[in-house]
Amino acid sequence: MVRRGPLIAVTTLLCAGAAAGAPLPAQAAPAAPAACSSPPASGQVYVADPWPQQRYAMERVGALADGLGVLVAVVDSGVDPAHPQLATAVTEGRDFLDSGDGRIDCHGHGTAVASLIAARPAEDTPFRGLAPAATILPVRISEQQIIEGRNTGRPGTAEGFAAAIRWAADAGADVMNLSVVFYRDEPAVRDAIAYAVESDVVVVAAVGNLHASGDPVPYPAAYPGVLGVGAIGPDGLRVADSQTGPYVDLAAPGSQVIAAAPRYGHAVNQGTSFAAAFVTATAALVRQYHPHLDAGQVARRIVATADPAAGGPRSAGYGAGVVNPYRALSGTLAGYPALSGQPLPVAAPDPAAAVAARRAAAARSRGLWLAGSGAAVTALVVVAALALPHAARRRWRPAG
Numbered sequence: 001m002v003r004r005g006p007l008i009a010v011t012t013l014l015c016a017g018a019a020a021g022a023p024l025p026a027q028a029a030p031a032a033p034a035a036c037s038s039p040p041a042s043g044q045v046y047v048a049d050p051w052p053q054q055r056y057a058m059e060r061v062g063a064l065a066d067g068l069g070v071l072v073a074v075v076d077s078g079v080d081p082a083h084p085q086l087a088t089a090v091t092e093g094r095d096f097l098d099s100g101d102g103r104i105d106c107h108g109h110g111t112a113v114a115s116l117i118a119a120r121p122a123e124d125t126p127f128r129g130l131a132p133a134a135t136i137l138p139v140r141i142s143e144q145q146i147i148e149g150r151n152t153g154r155p156g157t158a159e160g161f162a163a164a165i166r167w168a169a170d171a172g173a174d175v176m177n178l179s180v181v182f183y184r185d186e187p188a189v190r191d192a193i194a195y196a197v198e199s200d201v202v203v204v205a206a207v208g209n210l211h212a213s214g215d216p217v218p219y220p221a222a223y224p225g226v227l228g229v230g231a232i233g234p235d236g237l238r239v240a241d242s243q244t245g246p247y248v249d250l251a252a253p254g255s256q257v258i259a260a261a262p263r264y265g266h267a268v269n270q271g272t273s274f275a276a277a278f279v280t281a282t283a284a285l286v287r288q289y290h291p292h293l294d295a296g297q298v299a300r301r302i303v304a305t306a307d308p309a310a311g312g313p314r315s316a317g318y319g320a321g322v323v324n325p326y327r328a329l330s331g332t333l334a335g336y337p338a339l340s341g342q343p344l345p346v347a348a349p350d351p352a353a354a355v356a357a358r359r360a361a362a363a364r365s366r367g368l369w370l371a372g373s374g375a376a377v378t379a380l381v382v383v384a385a386l387a388l389p390h391a392a393r394r395r396w397r398p399a400g
Contacts, residue, residue: 036106043261049126051234052253052278056325058130064329065289067131072117072284073168073176073201075161076110077153078102078140080262083111085119085128086136093138094167096160102138107153108262110138112269113179115260116277117284127258127266130281130325131288137173139164142180156180162188169199174287177280178205178226179273181218190223197225202283202295204229206272207248209241211317222247227283227299230317231255231275236310242272244317249299250306252278252323282325289329305331 073093081090081103093102105111114136119129141164143153161180168176176196182189196203204227208218221228222245231242231254238244239255254275261267279302286298293301305328306321 036104039106040108040262042263043265043267045125045264046127046258046266047125050258052257053126053128055253056130056278058128061130061285061325061329062132064326065131065285067118067129067134067281067284067288070131070134070174070284070287071137071172072131072134072280073137073139073171073173074110074114074117075139075141075164075168075176075178076113076180077107077143078105078110079114079136079138080105080108080111082263083115083119083260084264085122085260086111086115087120089118089120089129089132089134090114090136090138093140094164094171095140096164096167097140097143097154097156100140102140104140105262107143108267109179109273110140111262112259112267113177113273113277114138116257116274117177117281119260125266127260130278131284134281134284137168137171139168158182158186158188162186162192165189165192165196169196169201173201175202175204175280175283177276178203178220179276181206181208181221183208183210183216183218185217185219189220193220193223193226197295200295202280202287202298203227204276204280204283206276207243207245209239209243209271211241211243215243215245217245218243218247225296225299227279227302228319229272229276229279229323230319231270231272232309232311232318232322236322238309238311238317239270239272242275242317248317248319249303250279250319250321250323251275251309251317278325279323282323282328285325286328301331301333302328304333 078095079086079090079102081087090103095102095104115129117129118131118134118136119127120132121128141161142156165176193203203220203225205221207221207228207230210216218228220226228247228249230244230248230251231239232251233239233255238251242251242254252275254272255270257269257274258266259269259274282302283298286293286301290298290301302323303320305324306319307324307327309316309318309321311318
């Protein structure tokens with residue numbers, strides 16, 4: 001097969017910086033993996049509540065779902081399980097750069113993304129993932145990142161990226177986070193995305209940070225079936241670099257975001273890479289709490305329950321609004337024909353039963369539950385759903 005050029009990470013990972021409250025000094029970190037010629041720096045432990053956690057009232061969300069039993073593929077620079085908050089979160093994955101299982105990160109990007117999804121609670125910091133009981137499947141595909149026009153680290157390829165997506169789908173991923181982007185349509189990647197969508201995987205992708213360069217079309221965010229995520233800051237407004245276009249389905253926190261640094265501590269991050277992680281975590285929560293929904297229905301529910309954006313309409317780069325995990329779990333949707341009509345549970349189901357139900361649904365024609373119910377449900381969030389343009393709704397046409 002022909003190599004199609006380097007894989008480009010969508011965001012610049014910032015160094016650790018000041019945050020509200022006094023961070024604890026970093027303790028001695030374990031030695032860096034031998035495979036990393038230039039190991040990334042560890043950070044300090046942050047002791048103040050990060051603003052996204054304040055926004056999402058994670059205790060309230062955690063009373064409904066925590067992601068237990070949900071497998072989340074992070075296709076990125078790998079994930080470092082040496083970090084105390086990720087030690088029990090990361091399972092064996094696959095390394096498409098070296099021979100390995102994906103549990104190494106010479107860049108730090110994938111570790112940060114994974115921590116926003118599933119970092120376990122710790123006594124010395126309020127930081128934790130939005131779905132802190134989910135399992136991370138690390139899929140390592142690149143070390144490269146664009147930093148002021150200079151490439152650092154080994155690049156991935158379209159061929160390798162496509163193979164990684166297919167492998168993660170076959171490995172049983174329920175949700176897939178793609179915080180990487182190409183700025184051209186790659187047939188191999190397009191086909192791999194279609195394969196994942198048809199395999200009942202919720203696919204979430206960052207929309208990129210090249211707004212100042214004219215918003216070139218980002219892939220895979222622009223492919224059908226993919227939730228494209230833009231970034232907002234603490235003020236609720238779009239981050240200046242976050243791209244705008246019809247590929248933006250919704251937005252999430254992507255500025256001044258605290259996340260795990262490799263091996264130890266935390267760092268401050270910015271970009272749509274990290275915004276995508278919050279939507280991915282939300283999808284994991286919904287897959288646990290609503291096991292009867294297929295991947296397309298999960299995506300529609302997340303979009304339909306988004307909060308109205310403070311900065312303006314879809315065209316301003318917010319899509320349907322800002323992701324709201326609690327409403328995605330508890331919102332009652334009525335009059336929305338794409339939903340299955342299945343009754344919503346009044347409490348979080350048993351995790352084992354949730355996984356079994358989801359697997360059974362996927363085996364039965366990709367879990368397309370299209371039977372409607374005769375009873376109408378009180379609408380909490382129908383306006384946002386029905387206001388979506390046809391171009392956005394068609395992203396989740398049932399397969400077949």
